[in-house]
Amino acid sequence: MTTAGEAESSSDGSDSNGGIGAAVVTISANGTLEEDEAGEAIVEAFEAAGHEIVTRELITSGHDNVQSKVSRLLDRDDVDIIVTAGGTGIGPDDATVEAVRPLLEKDLPAFADLFHLLAYDEVGTAAVTSRTLAGVGDQIPVFCLPNDPTATHIAAESIIVPEASRLTALATGNGREK
Numbered sequence: 001m002t003t004a005g006e007a008e009s010s011s012d013g014s015d016s017n018g019g020i021g022a023a024v025v026t027i028s029a030n031g032t033l034e035e036d037e038a039g040e041a042i043v044e045a046f047e048a049a050g051h052e053i054v055t056r057e058l059i060t061s062g063h064d065n066v067q068s069k070v071s072r073l074l075d076r077d078d079v080d081i082i083v084t085a086g087g088t089g090i091g092p093d094d095a096t097v098e099a100v101r102p103l104l105e106k107d108l109p110a111f112a113d114l115f116h117l118l119a120y121d122e123v124g125t126a127a128v129t130s131r132t133l134a135g136v137g138d139q140i141p142v143f144c145l146p147n148d149p150t151a152t153h154i155a156a157e158s159i160i161v162p163e164a165s166r167l168t169a170l171a172t173g174n175g176r177e178k
Helices: 037-048 063-074 096-103 109-129 149-172
Strands: 021-027 052-059 081-085 133-137 140-145
Touching (some): 063 081, 096 133, 096 140, 109 149
Parallel strands (some): 081 140
């Protein structure tokens, strides 16, 4: 039995409304969820498409912290897709890509190509410092984005959310879009 605000889960992990369960994690050395514009852009894109946000968190940066959080999310039954924002730059403390890459069995290299193509149209050559990562770990698509509202808006609305149902179906091998 579910309570108000909970979605019933089916055997394939999707909620009874046919949407997918998204985990959104912002990686930041400081700030709060209330100030998290990048994470909010991701949430809005998923919710506008009728998908459920099963968890939204803000964690501190650091290789081990990020790897541990994403690993735990990969183990959850209610998570169908994971999107992180932050820690993907070129600074000495940016380690999200390095932390998440070992958790992925398959890469989605076209994501970075599409993202940079669209980002260039918005921010010009500043896109050169935007590192992203996309792949599949434990049959769950994972996307690592910059902690920038424009970048997350572009990625979530133009690439991730439109492909989310197809990606989750292909990743689980069930062939049925959620």
